[in-house]
Amino acid sequence: MDESTNSPAPAGVRVPEVAARDEAPRPPGKSVFSVQDLGVHYGAAQAVKNVTLEIEAGAVTAFIGPSGCGKSTVLRCFDRLNDLIPGARVDGRILYHGTDLYGDDVDPVEVRRRVGMVFQKPNPFPKSIYDNVAFGPRVLGMKVKMDDVVEQSLRRAALWDEVGKRLKENALGLSGGQAQRLCIARALATQPDVLLMDEPASALDPISTARIEDLIGDLKGDYSIIIVTHNMQQAARVADKTAFYSVEVNEESGHRTGVLVEYDRTDTIFTNPSDQRTEDYVTGRFG
Numbered sequence: 001m002d003e004s005t006n007s008p009a010p011a012g013v014r015v016p017e018v019a020a021r022d023e024a025p026r027p028p029g030k031s032v033f034s035v036q037d038l039g040v041h042y043g044a045a046q047a048v049k050n051v052t053l054e055i056e057a058g059a060v061t062a063f064i065g066p067s068g069c070g071k072s073t074v075l076r077c078f079d080r081l082n083d084l085i086p087g088a089r090v091d092g093r094i095l096y097h098g099t100d101l102y103g104d105d106v107d108p109v110e111v112r113r114r115v116g117m118v119f120q121k122p123n124p125f126p127k128s129i130y131d132n133v134a135f136g137p138r139v140l141g142m143k144v145k146m147d148d149v150v151e152q153s154l155r156r157a158a159l160w161d162e163v164g165k166r167l168k169e170n171a172l173g174l175s176g177g178q179a180q181r182l183c184i185a186r187a188l189a190t191q192p193d194v195l196l197m198d199e200p201a202s203a204l205d206p207i208s209t210a211r212i213e214d215l216i217g218d219l220k221g222d223y224s225i226i227i228v229t230h231n232m233q234q235a236a237r238v239a240d241k242t243a244f245y246s247v248e249v250n251e252e253s254g255h256r257t258g259v260l261v262e263y264d265r266t267d268t269i270f271t272n273p274s275d276q277r278t279e280d281y282v283t284g285r286f287g
C-alpha cells in the first residue's frame, strides 16, 4: 500500500477518492445482531462455543477459518435454521435489533423472511424463473404486487437484463452464476434486511464469482450481509469486518470445538491481527 496516503495531503493536492475512503475509519455502526456467548451442540458434541460479537448493520461481515470450526453452524443460528436439525441445541443469546431471536414469542418463519439465506450450491427450484422469485412471498401470503416484486428482486440481483424477457422459462436452464443470482433474488423477494451467504461463490467460475462479489458490494448498505468463505482474498475484497474462527482440541477426549479467535475490521485481521493463531492462518502457515 502507498504509505503516502497516511499523511495529510499538501495544500492543493487532491487525494484520490478511493484512497481517502480506504483510510477513513468506519464510524462504529448500529448492530443488527448482538451475539452473546453463543454455543451450539449437535447431540452431546459441542460444535462451537463462547461466540460473542456484534454484527454491524449495513456492513459485510466475513466468517473465515479452517473447515469444521463452526462458521456455517454460527451462520445458521441467525435465521434459526439449526432449529430444523434434530439434536441441535443453541445456547447463549442472539439479539436481532434488540429482540431475543430465540424468544418464545418469536416466529421462526418471520425470522426467515427477514433473514435470507443463500447456500453454497445454487439451488433453484424446478419451476419458472418467475415462480422461483415469487415463491417466498406466495408461501408467506405477502400482499404484494407480485410482478413488481419479481422485477425489483431480479434487478437488485443484477439478473433482470439477462432473464427479464424469459421469466416463464425453467430456472434449471440457467448457468451456475445466473442460478446463484436467482437464489439471491429469491431471498430478496421476501424483503429481508439481512442476507446470510454460505460460501456463495465456491461452486462458481472466476467470472461468475466476480459478479457475485460485485453484487455483494452493491447490496451492502441496504442489507446487512454475513458471508462464510474459504477464500481469504474474497473476504479481504468484500468484507468490512472479519471474524476468524479456529478449532480447540480437547486433549483428553480429542473432541474438536470451534471458537471465535478474533473479530475486527478486515484490514486489521489481514495486516495487523492481535492473535498469533489469526496471523498463522492469514499468512498461510496454518489451515
Ligand code: ADP
Pocket: 042, 047, 065, 066, 067, 068, 069, 070, 071, 072, 073, 074, 085, 256, 258
Ligand atoms: P465450518 O462451516 O467451519 O466448516 P461447520 O459449522 O459446518 O463448520 O461444522 C462445525 C462442526 O459441527 C463440525 O465438527 C461438524 O462436523 C459439526 N456439524 C455440522 N453440522 C452438523 C450436523 N447437522 N449434525 C452434526 N454435526 C454437525
